[in-house]
Amino acid sequence: MTDDAAAAAPTCLARPLGAPDDFPAGCAAARGMNGRPLHAAALKFFWGPMDCGKSTMALQMNYNHARQGRRGLVTTRIDRSMGAQVTTRIGLAHSAIEVTDDLDLRALVRGRWDEGVRVDYLICDEASFYTVEHVEQMAELVDSYDVDVYAFGLATDFRSSMFPAAQRLFELADEVARIQVEVLCWCGREGLLNARVVDGRVAREGAQVVIGDTVESAEVRYQVLCRRHYRSGDLGPRG
């Protein structure tokens, strides 16, 4: 192995699950009959408004992969509850690694590998609250480390503008999918946008991220609305 090849060693560490023992060292060398890479990790972004089941789907995906013997890490940021875990509206919970601005996702994976722990994939919940740099790191994990990355998050903020990390995910992901579980606006139309409601009115300006809670805080809360009612600011008969 040349020095250059040694420097690129991380690409060789992740032998695809089920690959034969003589799987060629160096992922670039591993090609199928059609000339494409035998195993190609992917960056996938699943998005939808609040309450559409993103975290539930994240945990389900983690369960499905773990069940087949794959090993992954679950990360999150600014979860509703305190402590680093992914919680869902329907009651599921899973411990998670809290993503901070200075956390390097590549270093996180390398650290686990150094400890002898396999990491085949990352489940990144609340990914719209990550930094753009984190998304770049996700892409590198896929391309250079052969680690699958599944990101879940909102597309737009309360002003209906894209979160920077979500925008980068739309730009870089191999696959982008809108989560198919519909959340309904009070009028019965499909909910699309996340309105921030401050003292009973739809807020149009303010900090991009303000944590509210639909149960405990009377002052700031979020409500999913269809585009029509987001634009008109009509919160419905019970708003």
Ligand SMILES: [Zn+2]
């Ligand atoms: Zn509506």
